[in-house]
Amino acid sequence: MFLTRRHVTGLLLSALAPLPTLAAPAHPRDAVAGQVLQTWYRLVLELVRHTATYSPPVAARAFACLGLTAWEVLAGLAPAARKSLAGQVTALTPPPAPDTAEGADPAAALHGALTVAIKHYFGNTGPTGQRAMRAMETRLAELAGEGLPPDTLTRSLEHGRDVALHIIAWARDDGGETIENMGFPLEWSLTDGPAHWVPTSKIVQQQAPLLPSWASNRPMAMARADACGLAAPPAYSEEPGSPFHIEAVEVYETVRNLTPEQKIIARFWSDDPMLSPTPPGHWISILLEIADRDALPVDRLADALARLGIAISDAFIACWQTKYQYDLLRPVTYIRRVIDKDWEPLLITPPFPEYPSGHSSQSGAAAAVLTAIFGENFAFDDATHEDDGLPVRSFSSFAAAADEAAVSRLYGGIHFRSAIERGLEQGACVGAAVNRLVTFQ
Structure with missing residues (x-):
């Protein structure tokens, strides 16, 4: 098997593709959060294609961990409206909550979480995938941080990072972490x-x-x-x-x-x-x-x-x-x-x-x-x-x-x-x- 020029080009272009357009929600930052979530996932589909260890079971595990990460980020921001999967998914304990009463911004928190998580799960992808991840991180950082006060942005990115690291630690001993x-x-x-x-x-x-x-x-x-x-x-x-x-x-x-x-x-x-x-x-x-x-x-x-x-x-x-x-x-x-x-x-x-x-x-x-x-x-x-x-x-x-x-x-x-x-x-x-x-x- 080999990667065609179209596949390699597609991986890079996915990091530069137009952002998805979502319906205007009650809270405008939720629309940006949706763009962040969809756009990172589009890149993940290409990373799976380009990462040699990603057989179907391995890919399925990564999709589960990423989905858990995104859900737990949002659940932590609105615990009254969204119930954490902690205590339901096997051995999952409650992830860290935002560390102040002001909470965090959903778009920036998702970006912080997915940046950490995707770099972890696709750390062994090739040079093209590494470049695509860096390009996506830069591009979505601008989108997610636009108009946010610096302290809100920092707090949000940290919340996302903390949740991602919590899920990574939880998944580390599930049996699927290392593929030899x-x-x-x-x-x-x-x-x-x-x-x-x-x-x-x-x-x-x-x-x-x-x-x-x-x-x-x-x-x-x-x-x-x-x-x-x-x-x-x-x-x-x-x-x-x-x-x-x-x-x-x-x-x-x-x-x-x-x-x-x-x-x-x-x-x-x-x-x-x-x-x-x-x-x-x-x-x-x-x-x-x-x-x-x-x-x-x-x-x-x-x-x-x-x-x-x-x-x-x-x-x-x-x-x-x-x-x-x-x-x-x-x-x-x-x-x-x-x-x-x-x-x-x-x-x-x-x-x-x-x-x-x-x-x-x-x-x-x-x-x-x-x-x-x-x-x-x-x-x-x-x-x-x-x-x-x-x-x-x-x-x-x-x-x-x-x-x-x-x-x-x-x-x-x-x-x-x-x-x-x-x-x-x-x-x-x-x-x-x-x-x-x-x-x-």
Whole structure:
């Protein structure tokens, strides 16, 4: 994989792009706060694309931490109107409050917090990303500080910094802080037996699976990693007519007979690391487009970003717990072994076990929380990959988008149907856990 000139240019241009225009709120500084929040997040989508360690689970964790940071900054400024997630999200204690009765400015506080947080979570990004972060910091400092008395500006930046450092310290021992060798263990022993995962790539690093211990990370809303566990997949069998063989034939025949529309769907939702903002970033992109279209107030956007971030992060913990519990082989392995040794899927198979589909789990969770926020029949357009030459897609609901994201993995030849459908069920379970948090009632 390599970064095209368009991708590198896009990263720099995102730091210079026009600021989003939000509806005029009751308090004019809230509009500036919304611009700060959206603009930093737009850059984060590009940083995810350009940071080599950011596989989907790692990206999901960062989105959760950033969403928590933004929410807790605003909750600290208006505790009567916004309830902190402390005491609800696992092991999170109350962040520092502004240190004077005068409080702090929301735009400057968000800028102070996100500057610290993004530099931390993307400290290992490359030179282009580092330049983009510095440019964004300078640009948004001017916007956030415009017209503020010096003492208010200082107090606000310090409040944001203190909250960001509190969340960073809380997340440091969650199990996901350090990613070594791009997430691939240096030593790994494959499980014996025909049903189990084997490498599908010739890349040396990928002879071991990605992040096999991710399920040991601390969940945020779920009580434990297996709280949304799944029943076993269909029993492995090479017998024609068996449930397992039937699912494999479906993948085989589907890929052999793809329509042009199905190929577009497979590529639209593929969201490969280093070539996209990853699947979690795709859902963040959808939310930012809705925020821009509907001029969401900053507190509603922060609520949605926190809820969505927690949901997709916990979804990957749940999904990885199930993946490594069953350690099931991928369709490409089975089909070449049993049906057609020369078969090729449309998409490259990711380097980790099959069941369930990560796209399904995180999309099911995303749809659950976004539906709780915006409603069941909330139509929207998804232009996440418009700059990549893929057409804008339109959806009648978040559930419809999640269903398409899930089935895209069948079209790509990546997953069996049971992994797709049960992954959506797992995601719905994770989303329900997030929606039960008192703050989001």
